[in-house]
Amino acid sequence: MRLDKYTKIAVIDISEHILLGLVSVSPLIVKDPVLFVLAAFFSVFPDIDHLIAARSFSIKQMLSLGRRPFLHSIPAVFLISLVVYLFSHDFLVTYISFITGLTHLVWDLCTGGVRLFYPLKKDFQLSQLVGFVLIFTFMILSFIIIQI
Numbered sequence: 122m123r124l125d126k127y128t129k130i131a132v133i134d135i136s137e138h139i140l141l142g143l144v145s146v147s148p149l150i151v152k153d154p155v156l157f158v159l160a161a162f163f164s165v166f167p168d169i170d171h172l173i174a175a176r177s178f179s180i181k182q183m184l185s186l187g188r189r190p191f192l193h194s195i196p197a198v199f200l201i202s203l204v205v206y207l208f209s210h211d212f213l214v215t216y217i218s219f220i221t222g223l224t225h226l227v228w229d230l231c232t233g234g235v236r237l238f239y240p241l242k243k244d245f246q247l248s249q250l251v252g253f254v255l256i257f258t259f260m261i262l263s264f265i266i267i268q269i
């Protein structure tokens with residue numbers, strides 16, 4: 122089976138987000154497979170906005186938007202985490218949705234522009250070094266959270 126260029130890009134991107142999201146909350150998820158699945162889900166959740174913005178299931182169209190859509194912002198990550206809390210009333214699940222959402226933003230900041238404070242139109246970027254330091258910091262924070 123041969124994958125086209127856009128499908129390969131999407132598979133690599135999703136894999137990177139899941140891997141880094143799992144790393145950022147790894148101290149919390151090693152003991153609970155449910156949290157592992159939730160962390161993987163929330164690690165890629167912001168990319169659902171590509172589907173909404175493209176109004177298509179075509180991966181080529183989703184990847185050809187020009188810029189990352191509205192869920193790729195700090196306000197959206199807060200809102201998603203608030204909704205998660207309202208439904209779950211669980212601090213750990215909410216924390217995982219928040220940190221994996223931030224990790225998604227960090228990695229996208231390292232691989233292109235993100236409108237971090239959407240609807241403001243300013244694009245932000247990060248070097249991969251700063252991105253890895255932030256993700257490592259999230260992992261340390263997760264280690265501290267599990268001690269509480």
Ligand SMILES: [Zn+2]
Nearest residue numbers: 167168193229
């Ligand atoms: Zn993304």
